[in-house]
Amino acid sequence: MSSTVVADPVVAAPQRYLEAQISWRPVEIAFWLATLLPFVLTPNYLVLASQIAITALFALSLDLILGYAGIVSLGHAAYFGFASYTAGLIAKWGWGEPLTGLVIAAAAAGVLGYVTSFIIARFRHLALIMITLGLGLLLAEAANSASWLTGGADGLQGVRMWKLFGVFEFDLWGKASYTYSLVMLFLMFLVARRLINSPFGLALRGIRENAVRMPAIGAPSPAHIRKVYTIAAVMAGVAGALLAQTTETVSLETLSFQRSADVLVILILGGAGRLYGGIVGAIIYMVARDQFSGINPQYWYFWIGALLVAVVIFLPNGILGGLARLMPSKRGEA
Amino acid sequence: MSTLALSTRGLDKSFGSLVVANNIELKLPQGERYALIGPNGAGKTTLINLITGMLEPDKGQIFLGDEDITALKPEDRVKRGLVRTFQINTLFPHLNALEAVTLAVCERRGYAGTWWQKLPAYADAIEEAYAILTSLRLGGSCYRPTHELAYGQQRLLEIALALATRPKVLLLDEPAAGVPQGESAELFSVIANLSRDIAVLFIEHDMNVVFRFANRIIVMVGGRILVEGTPKEIAADARVREVYLGGARHG
Numbered sequence: 001m002s003s004t005v006v007a008d009p010v011v012a013a014p015q016r017y018l019e020a021q022i023s024w025r026p027v028e029i030a031f032w033l034a035t036l037l038p039f040v041l042t043p044n045y046l047v048l049a050s051q052i053a054i055t056a057l058f059a060l061s062l063d064l065i066l067g068y069a070g071i072v073s074l075g076h077a078a079y080f081g082f083a084s085y086t087a088g089l090i091a092k093w094g095w096g097e098p099l100t101g102l103v104i105a106a107a108a109a110g111v112l113g114y115v116t117s118f119i120i121a122r123f124r125h126l127a128l129i130m131i132t133l134g135l136g137l138l139l140a141e142a143a144n145s146a147s148w149l150t151g152g153a154d155g156l157q158g159v160r161m162w163k164l165f166g167v168f169e170f171d172l173w174g175k176a177s178y179t180y181s182l183v184m185l186f187l188m189f190l191v192a193r194r195l196i197n198s199p200f201g202l203a204l205r206g207i208r209e210n211a212v213r214m215p216a217i218g219a220p221s222p223a224h225i226r227k228v229y230t231i232a233a234v235m236a237g238v239a240g241a242l243l244a245q246t247t248e249t250v251s252l253e254t255l256s257f258q259r260s261a262d263v264l265v266i267l268i269l270g271g272a273g274r275l276y277g278g279i280v281g282a283i284i285y286m287v288a289r290d291q292f293s294g295i296n297p298q299y300w301y302f303w304i305g306a307l308l309v310a311v312v313i314f315l316p317n318g319i320l321g322g323l324a325r326l327m328p329s330k331r332g333e334a
Numbered sequence: 335m336s337t338l339a340l341s342t343r344g345l346d347k348s349f350g351s352l353v354v355a356n357n358i359e360l361k362l363p364q365g366e367r368y369a370l371i372g373p374n375g376a377g378k379t380t381l382i383n384l385i386t387g388m389l390e391p392d393k394g395q396i397f398l399g400d401e402d403i404t405a406l407k408p409e410d411r412v413k414r415g416l417v418r419t420f421q422i423n424t425l426f427p428h429l430n431a432l433e434a435v436t437l438a439v440c441e442r443r444g445y446a447g448t449w450w451q452k453l454p455a456y457a458d459a460i461e462e463a464y465a466i467l468t469s470l471r472l473g474g475s476c477y478r479p480t481h482e483l484a485y486g487q488q489r490l491l492e493i494a495l496a497l498a499t500r501p502k503v504l505l506l507d508e509p510a511a512g513v514p515q516g517e518s519a520e521l522f523s524v525i526a527n528l529s530r531d532i533a534v535l536f537i538e539h540d541m542n543v544v545f546r547f548a549n550r551i552i553v554m555v556g557g558r559i560l561v562e563g564t565p566k567e568i569a570a571d572a573r574v575r576e577v578y579l580g581g582a583r584h585g
Contacts, residue, residue, distance in 0.1 A: 014464040019454040199440040200449035209426035217438040218412035
């Protein structure tokens, strides 16, 4: 018996209890409404806002595998960059319609994710870090050497997007870009939210919590891992395609180790396994980078480093983890 | 003689020069309660690991009913009804008991791959999980994260997770390990009340519990089965007395 007096949660019917666990909370609705504020408050920063939405989606895709299934990846940019180049090339070769291009690019990333997932599902922990890192480097170097296709270090030039729905142009002000990126982020978020609240999402948390027990309850963990890895690759692919389409260029940076590391930092900063962690992390990271690089363009990573160390020391579960501790909720999240 | 739920033929396993299983011939009839006893290091847990597929035998075969399951993956053996629990709690610390057992039920019912439906939509699985928890008197604590449960409750959850897979054969590795002696009888009464469709093999050190709850006892020493018999026979067996009282060979 614990000595502290904690009011036991009302013993509700189990189904109602689980229903309450996954219901939309007011703060979530407020959050999504707030994503519309940049249109009104900072109309000059919509390009940045669009980049943030794209990065947030990328971090969300990593959260599915890292935060929920416990798969550490240092090569997640492979799927982002692969879709970026696919989307860019489709447009370059004459089909500039954004939505179909996005779907094709995301599907391509999904195929790459599915193929590589067979390797991923066999390993854990340190071996997994090395393998994802290796796969990422492999693809980045392949893109670098295939400069006839990718433009190499100069980046992919000549990407011309058509107007979205034939009406909205991706211009320098970024109104269309942010709208497009935000809508995609929201749609993918709905998918991710449904996924983590599904029986499959529960199985993923089971893998994260105890991979040894899973086979002993009859769970085919490798199959689960292959599935979530493929879904995460599709999501990373949507993010990569969005970047290519809204900036009308693709550089090797989309495949780089730096991008894989950044997204990991962003997710840990915000809080892994919390769905909103990647989004909050992306907002803070990207705004901080924008501000710090304005103050000190050469050394802004110093401040990012300081921020990361501070967060890990004082908020080991990320910013959202810290907030959750301040405001104990009835949901009892991990 | 009733039909066998589980049997092994000539099961061998060594780690280098250390023989941990030597020609194990196990026969567990349907619905029986067998105890597996023996000194530390006798190879009892290793045998469970071999039977459940967590270790690969060097030689020999394992049968579940008539089916040779020697080559099956652990999760596929569970799907066929061969299930174990762990001596050291092997649970899901940040899932609550309801979620953990619901997960096991979902895996059995084939729901666990579905990612486009909400979990609460599977009322049948949730109710089944809750019923299992209630039957083990865990219903009142089922919304608390596993790591916050009392130790004895965690031992019960070990069993609840196994029951959620609807086992035909249940291998319990020291189900009462770490539970105070007074409470272990209570825990074993849960096991004694399990459906008679389930064959149970349990490892246990407390001889009072063993003699009370087992129909038959298998004694293992140094990776081999020394003797098998009814509690009365085992109690009277000179070799068993020697192992337990006269100091086991090589511990």
